Amino acid sequence: MEKVKAKKHLGQHFLKDESIAQAIADTLTLKGYDTVLEIGPGMGVLTKYLLPKPITTYVVEIDAESVAYLQEKYPQLQGKIIDQDFLKYDFTPIFQDKPYAIIGNFPYNISTQIVFRMLENRKQIPEFSGMFQKEVAQRICEKKGSKVYGILSVLVQAFYHAEYLFTVNEDVFIPPPKVKSGVLRLTRKENYTLPCNEKLFFTVVKTAFQQRRKTLRNSLKTLNLSDNLREDSIFDLRPEQLDVNQFIGLTQKIASDGIYTQQTTH
Numbered sequence: 001m002e003k004v005k006a007k008k009h010l011g012q013h014f015l016k017d018e019s020i021a022q023a024i025a026d027t028l029t030l031k032g033y034d035t036v037l038e039i040g041p042g043m044g045v046l047t048k049y050l051l052p053k054p055i056t057t058y059v060v061e062i063d064a065e066s067v068a069y070l071q072e073k074y075p076q077l078q079g080k081i082i083d084q085d086f087l088k089y090d091f092t093p094i095f096q097d098k099p100y101a102i103i104g105n106f107p108y109n110i111s112t113q114i115v116f117r118m119l120e121n122r123k124q125i126p127e128f129s130g131m132f133q134k135e136v137a138q139r140i141c142e143k144k145g146s147k148v149y150g151i152l153s154v155l156v157q158a159f160y161h162a163e164y165l166f167t168v169n170e171d172v173f174i175p176p177p178k179v180k181s182g183v184l185r186l187t188r189k190e191n192y193t194l195p196c197n198e199k200l201f202f203t204v205v206k207t208a209f210q211q212r213r214k215t216l217r218n219s220l221k222t223l224n225l226s227d228n229l230r231e232d233s234i235f236d237l238r239p240e241q242l243d244v245n246q247f248i249g250l251t252q253k254i255a256s257d258g259i260y261t262q263q264t265t266h
Helices: 018-025 064-073 108-120 134-141 151-159 198-210 244-255 258-265
Strands: 035-039 056-060 101-105 127-133 160-168 181-188
Touching (some): 018 101, 018 127, 108 127, 108 134, 127 134, 134 151, 134 181, 151 198, 151 244, 198 244
Parallel strands (some): 035 056
Antiparallel strands (some): 127 181, 160 181
């Protein structure tokens, strides 16, 4: 069967290095789940190393040419190929309330959206690993105080332990991307329910980093907080100076602020 041609509009770069494919497959710990969903398998270079593992492997692929290739080359995937857009498809009929891990060589053009979708479904996803553009992988795993520490870092690390595992060079892909890649693993925290209003937490983090060079006193002005609350010393800081726990504390303070509470209940 002819190989699949990489399509630019889908952000496809096919990995050709077998040892890297195996290393990515082996990032899965197989703890707390027996089902895995691979996003964007392409020609199955990673899938090949998932199938022998003691798990049930599903793949989700939007490219019809890749789906046809996988159906022919991997008959053991029969009934496990989901030819849909991961970002839009409801997986409930397939996984119901079962836990499952996510893995993939993620298309760079939608990798951030994949992470946000994963966060929406975090109750079912104890583990998430795979390959991103190196800068995105580093950003997700970065700690406070760094220029690249931002919304993704805080929101992911609120619920998951993030590990940057290894870097992958450009020349192992067809066609080669213009940037290096990075492989990470996210392991959900045991206590991944936050001790604050989670919707407000997301709002505070996103609003703070939209004007990351300003102090929180200025960047959070749109929340119309009381003057009394804004005198708190935490508002002297810029968002990249706060770790996850400090953002949780900030959210708790905002939630108890009289003026903010009145605004959100009217």
